[in-house]
Amino acid sequence: MEMDSATPIPSDKEFQLFQQLIQDKLGIFLPAQKKALLSNRLWKRLQACQVKGFGDYYRLIQSPQGKGELNIALELITTNETYFFREQKHFDYLQEEILPKLRPGTNFRVWSAASSTGEEPYSIAMVLRDRCPSEWELLCSDVNRTVVEQAKIGIYPDVRVKNIPPEYLRRFCRKGVGPQQGNVRVTAELRDAVQFFTLNLHEDFPDIGKFDLVFLRNVLIYFENDNKSKILERIADKLNPGGILFVGHSESLHGISTRFTPVKPAIYRLAGR
Ligand SMILES: C[S@@+](CC[C@H](N)C(=O)[O-])C[C@H]1O[C@@H](n2cnc3c(N)ncnc32)[C@H](O)[C@@H]1O
Incomplete structure (x- = not known):
């Protein structure tokens, strides 16, 4: 997916917060080179939730009222590629x-x-x-x-x-x-x-x-x-x-x-x- 110039990119520190959260909740390890993937998958949610950057979005999904949004974010992180009679x-x-x-x-x-x-x-x-x-x-x-x-x-x-x-x-x-x-x-x-x-x-x-x-x-x-x-x-x-x-x-x-x-x-x- 192409990112437009307005797509926010998480800072290293913000990325590490998401990395830890994803590891804790799903067990999935997102290496540092997957920063763009994180951004691609979540930036529409930042817009939908009307938050300015990844730091604010992280705080939202960690808050008690952000539980539903946390589930949405985690689902967006999973890669679901599959097909019939694969392998x-x-x-x-x-x-x-x-x-x-x-x-x-x-x-x-x-x-x-x-x-x-x-x-x-x-x-x-x-x-x-x-x-x-x-x-x-x-x-x-x-x-x-x-x-x-x-x-x-x-x-x-x-x-x-x-x-x-x-x-x-x-x-x-x-x-x-x-x-x-x-x-x-x-x-x-x-x-x-x-x-x-x-x-x-x-x-x-x-x-x-x-x-x-x-x-x-x-x-x-x-x-x-x-x-x-x-x-x-x-x-x-x-x-x-x-x-x-x-x-x-x-x-x-x-x-x-x-x-x-x-x-x-x-x-x-x-x-x-
Ligand atoms: C690439 S798909 C593979 C689908 C299918 N097994 C195949 O080989 O075509 C990986 C799937 O693993 C699921 N997944 C990722 N982390 C998981 C977890 N912690 N527990 C259960 N499923 C998980 C994803 O949601 C995704 O649907």
Whole structure:
């Protein structure tokens, strides 16, 4: 995004205040070179709140009456880029290695733990609906309430569904008409099969049971090693014995967690105890 000449830039001291706040609330580490990102994402809120600079905006979101605004600011800081069937190798592994070993009468539990606007969990749901021989449950969560609400609605512009295999597109998606022309909606059958909720990976997890497979993809990159380790510890505690963890292909657990054994690039198994 281009910044116009009037866009306020935080001073180093102001940036450090935001850096600390974001780290405390979300666990996300914003390095110094992300000053422009902070400015790009928040300057419209400074205008909306009619405050002059980042110092005043910081004081506002730290005040008791600024709680709602704090949530808005934190949501704007998260990066929600995602798409259907991202990193196809994970879906291949699910179809070829995991699902064929399941037996009818068992319950396969999956968690998409940074699910953004829903493309990831709906891709998983399509595969499970098509190929899973057992019962299954799919939970999906994100810290950003707005993207969770978007995910629940399950409406996407045509251009965003091009990665969905044609057969799944026919079976699980409906073309919009009238005001929804140019959009596609995931069927109610699929939407109802997914449980959506907000969850902050940086805090203790609620009681959501144990899982056989967790998608934790393209989110660890935003954390420093110490916070990565803590998140992985909590994720490990939520996996059943032999449970599988998928991380993004640019992410590695090497030197960060001893709770997992590598299986393939970006695929880990809970280490046996
Ligand atoms: C780049 S998206 C990745 C989406 C999806 N997993 C994928 O790979 O396409 C990262 C997501 O992580 C979420 N996120 C960031 N910090 C988080 C936290 N502390 N707890 C839970 N989710 C978080 C963001 O809101 C965002 O939707």
